Amino acid sequence: MISLDQDAGVVRLTMDRPERRNAMGTAHWLALADAVGCIPADAAVVLLRSAVPGTFSAGADLSEIAHLADSPEGRAPFRLALRAAADALAALPMPVVAAIEGGCHGAGFALALAADLRVASEAASFAIPPARLGIGYPAEDLGRLSALIGPGQAARLLFTAETIDAAEAVRIGLVEMIGSGDAVAKAIAGNDPGALVMLKAMLRDPGNPAHGRAFEDSFGSARFRSGTQRYR
Numbered sequence: 001m002i003s004l005d006q007d008a009g010v011v012r013l014t015m016d017r018p019e020r021r022n023a024m025g026t027a028h029w030l031a032l033a034d035a036v037g038c039i040p041a042d043a044a045v046v047l048l049r050s051a052v053p054g055t056f057s058a059g060a061d062l063s064e065i066a067h068l069a070d071s072p073e074g075r076a077p078f079r080l081a082l083r084a085a086a087d088a089l090a091a092l093p094m095p096v097v098a099a100i101e102g103g104c105h106g107a108g109f110a111l112a113l114a115a116d117l118r119v120a121s122e123a124a125s126f127a128i129p130p131a132r133l134g135i136g137y138p139a140e141d142l143g144r145l146s147a148l149i150g151p152g153q154a155a156r157l158l159f160t161a162e163t164i165d166a167a168e169a170v171r172i173g174l175v176e177m178i179g180s181g182d183a184v185a186k187a188i189a190g191n192d193p194g195a196l197v198m199l200k201a202m203l204r205d206p207g208n209p210a211h212g213r214a215f216e217d218s219f220g221s222a223r224f225r226s227g228t229q230r231y232r
Contacts, residue, residue, distance in 0.1 A: 099181020
């Protein structure tokens with residue numbers, strides 16, 4: 001279900017399970033975490049995408065998690081596998097773009113929340129419906145959701161379990177733009193990988209005192225030297 005390929009500086013992390021609309025079980029979450037661990041350190045940007053037309057991810061595989069009702073021993077492994085995948089993606093040092101084309105539902109949105117940018121197609125739709133199923137949602141991902149759109153809009157999506165379209169997702173800040181995630185990733189890849197890593201680190205923890213020295217040192221980068229040669 002999970003594959004990696006690289007085109008220049010863009011690493012594509014692709015989900016491809018059409019028979020289940022990219023729904024993910026414990027083994028799939030772990031496979032995704034393993035794939036993230038294989039992303040080369042020199043990649044400029046990671047593009048999280050689906051190879052299934054009309055679907056980003058249907059979330060958790062209900063045919064698997066339905067058994068958790070009577071199998072308490074499987075609940076922690078499922079939760080920890082989901083955490084391994086989402087947190088590995090969020091911890092990547094380079095920018096991560098989620099290209100959301102079609103439905104992005106339930107636990108699938110935990111992956112989109114782990115990205116730095118979410119780019120939706122006009123046909124994208126979003127729903128976080130655990131309340132409808134009588135279950136919760138990982139607290140870590142709720143924290144990311146609330147930080148992204150505010151506690152009020154997060155409560156609206158969680159408590160109503162409603163499905164919203166791409167335009168509404170942009171309006172409330174759930175996604176950054178409607179467009180092509182591939183085009184955004186290629187635009188990012190045209191920039192200096194070292195600068196991208198530095199800028200992401202600064203956005204993630206702006207109070208880190210080490211950033212001052214990193215900013216100063218960046219003036220000695222090969223990209224800056226070559227790009228400003230004509231001015232010296």
